[in-house]
Amino acid sequence: MRETVQILKEQAQHFRKIARIARYDQRAVYQSHYLGMIWEVLSPTLQVLIYYFVFGIRMNGAASMEAGVPYIVWMLAGVIPWFFISAIIVSGANSIYSNLNMVSRVKFPMSILPSITIFKSLYSYATMLVILLGFLLVNHIFPTIYWTQFFYYFVCMCLFLYAVSLFNATITILFRDYQLIISSAMRLLFFVSGAVVDVTANPDSLLTKILKLNPFVYIIEGFRDSFFSRQWFFEEPWWTAYFWGVTLLVLGVGSILHLRFKDRFMDYL
Template sequence: MNLLIHWCHTQFSNIGKIFRIASFEKRAAHQNHFLGLFWEFLSPTIQIVIYYLIFGMRLGGQQAMENGVPYVFWMLIGVIPWFYMSASINAGVSSISSNLSLISKTKFPVEILPTMSVIRGLNGFFTMMGLFLCLYIGTGHFPDIHWIQVIYYFLTMMLLLISLAMLNSVVTLIFRDYQLIISSMMRLLFFVSGAVIDVSANPDSWLTKLFMLNPFVYVIEGFRDALLSRAWMFDHIWWSIYFFGVTFMILLTGVYMMNKYKNYFVEYN
């Protein structure tokens, strides 16, 4: 518990540094591209169009979903958080290994590197979600009290991503093939996390219950619960308890491993 308290203190005491460096790294990554930061929005937009053509136009996805909402809106509610989560996880895996030179040359709080990798993509997420909400509201889907849950599910998403980034970044240093494993797993998880396919269509199915064990499903279905006004967060109390139990276990494991190996990180350079 003391390790977790120390980790939290390190994060909050360096919050300004986290956002400044994350913003700088994001600009630096696109400085040689003609379209610059616009690629953060253009790339996922192209993918969204492709997925809609495949799943929305060709594979029977043209029907209305919950509350008569067209499939394209139902899909976007899931795909936008997924793109952000996928990008953050892939960035978090290499957040320490790609900065070993920085760690070895300066006195830098290595614990904030995984958090920076998650923060880096927030502008893209907010922009994509903002554009979607403008389109969603503009077509007659007006906000109601359920929408306030978006704040809750955003915070749960951030907690999950930071926890995974903390654990994955340390494991990658010890076992370098782990980064390739995570990259391959994310391709599979895209189809079983409910982003474009309704994994909760048959609640009594054992396969659906298996999918519900995936923490990403909790986040994606949570955003849909909020924006489709179909349920409250406390309607799934046991699912919430399971999600936070798994997430905190991942976080505690990551914090423990970070504390155990951080003095040896430079040896992996």
Template sequence: MEVIKEQVKNLPMIFRIARYEDKATYQSHYLGLAWQILNPLIQIAIYYFVFGFAMKAKSGSDASYIEWMLAGIIPWFFISAVILQGANSIYNKISMVSKMNFPMSILPNITIVSNLTSYFTMMLILLGLFAINGTPITIYWGQYLYYFVAMIAFLYSVTLFNATISVLVRDYYIMLQSVMRVLFYMSGIVWNLETMLPQWLVDLLKLNPIYYVVNGFRETFLMHKGFWESPSYTMYFWLITIVLLFVGATLHMKFRERFVDYL
């Protein structure tokens, strides 16, 4: 509860610092913040050429492959960036904030907010593609807000946990980078798990909470399926999120007074 209170109390500070970090990161680049959009667009073009054009992957639904891929890869870019950057969010700032009365639990949230600009811009591009292709707007689009909140809640929980562990055990961050590369393929970002794998293996891979979020966005825009239609899976996702938040917050509160000792 203390960690959650710190997020609410310091919300204006989170947005101010996130905006400053965005500008500071790209201030020496000619294209500046445009790289937040150009970089994912280049990656999307490569993945589409490899999987959509060369390997002729299918969406497994009535939607075109490019629509299906974008609906999953855009949240993945956001999730991946937040998890990897957030894992180092406390470690990178600990020497500076340890001498201040600064709520270190907001550092993972700053990472989340700083990546929202590129995420929402990419979502506008996706909506533009839907408009061009004549993708129908349905009542299920309303659950986008639910999946967005679920994504943010999960990301804060896992990032607070990762950021704390990364200070205590530096090898953890190196391992996390490798895990995220594997999760890219195990989360069905560029290929449909259900059309290419046996059902028992698909059920196993669905234990990955990232799959719940990514597939949820696809169900929202393209598959016309509500999250309430899978109540057990939804409860599983929120249970994982709450457990991660509890464990992460407990470890954070226990060790944050001694974080600087681990540098």
């Protein structure tokens, strides 16, 4: 518990530095490209079109959709957070290792590096949310009081991603093959996290109950609950308690490992 509090304090104390470095890194990535940061939106848009063709048209995903919600809108509500989640998980795992040389020259806690990774992706995520909002309005899905819980699920997503990224980034330093394992695992998780396929269609089935143990399903379905005005997060108390239990457990273990090994990270270069 003490280690978790220390790690969270470091994020709060260096918040401005996190935002400033993230902004600089984001611009540096695309400075040599003609389209620049347009790629932040163009790349996921092309992927959305491919997913819609494969799952929505070829596999007739629209046939299993709830009334009044077109498949493309339902899919966007899940794919957009998935793009954000998968990008953070993959890049966050390498966030400390790839910046060890910089950290050795500049004085700041290494625990903020996963936070910088999250901040760098916020621009593309916000832009894609605007696109989703346009699709919702065009399809006559208008804001309701349920939309306010978007902010709750956004906090859930960011905190869980930080917890996982801190844990993964520490393990990646100690065991370099772990980065490849994560990349492979994310390809599998894409199909069982509910981004393009409704994994909660049969709530009473054993398979659905197993799939709901995946925290990504809680987040993605939570965004859909918000935008489609389906239910409040507190209507699923046990699922909510499970998600926060997993998040705090991963954050706690990640904090302990990070603080225990951070002074020896340079030895693994």
